[in-house]
Amino acid sequence: MGRPKAAEPPAGTRLRLDGRAAARMAAGFAAGLALWFAFAAPYDQTVAAAAGFLIRTFESPAVTSLSAQSGEIRVDRSDFPPASPRPGLPAADLHFNFVLLVALFAFVPRPLEPARFLRFWIAAAGLWAIHVLALVFQVESVYATRLGAWSEAHYGSFASNLWAGGFHFYQIAGRFAAPFALWWLLVRPEIDPRRPRSEKR
């Protein structure tokens, strides 16, 4: 008979829920906010460029171009009438969850240890890919549902539901779940069943 499961040595990262972990998370939250505010503008540009490339790859003719300015992703099509307004999509809603990712990785003991820091960057790259995909869904949902007769002529009901539903899922659940899922996947937290020091008598 082996030892009970809970007493096995951890294969993932052992977490203890104590004051230190809470302080690390708070510091990570503050650091994430500072990074996000400092680098949001160049980050918008990389996400817009990659999403624009993806959209153009799968559209015929390739007419979409995305650009980032003043916290918005501007959607342009070369077949839009020159005088018509261009849709602007708020960029912060798309990628503020980077702050959550930093806070979650800071929650782990010794977050700046090279192996853990590398995992954070792998997760950040994964989150960037999710942001690019979410922007593709958002732009396609604008095309499919917000351009009146043009939308109806170019998108069937299945395509409209797919693009609009996909982006709505990201807005309601995906953008909050993505950092947690990436963190869980890369950290594989093993929650320490022992009482935190402050609870011990």
Next chain:
Amino acid sequence: MKEKTTRASSNRRSAFFLLRFVALLVVFYVVIASRPVNDAVIVPFTAGVARVSAVILSGIGEKVSVAGTEIRSGAFAVNIENGCNGVEAALLFGSAVLAFPAPWRRRVLGLVAGFAAIQLLNLVRVVSLFWIGAHRPALFSASHTVLWQSAVVLFSVLLFLFWASREQRTQAAAAVGAHGPSEGR
């Protein structure tokens, strides 16, 4: 060899948790996004959040009125939408609790307590955001999008980890009790 087996089993447990979590999240999303559930449950619930928030705002001296999911005063108005009613954080918390291996009774207790705690924090969020919108409008956008959304979601993750650690503790104690104290050393 034993360490390898342990690592493989831990990886499997971790992967299964994540798969169950994502699957539950999609299922719950489909349920709450469907029009009948949205109209019969989510919108009235959100209107309730607006009414309770308005009562608290009146208590702290704000002159507000409520129409459906909208709270307004002479200076500011806010419409509470999906994503601001605490349901998104509850969805995350609920999917994680249900995906975690635990007896059903303790899962249900965790869900009820966690939902209540998330809604309490969400009331603080709505009230404080309305106050910021009315008195410090320049800070509203950043507070709404980044600060409070992140704080509520982090709170729900912490709640889940707290519940899961208690659950692990209960399971560890039960395992030690079942196998005798020497087995656990």
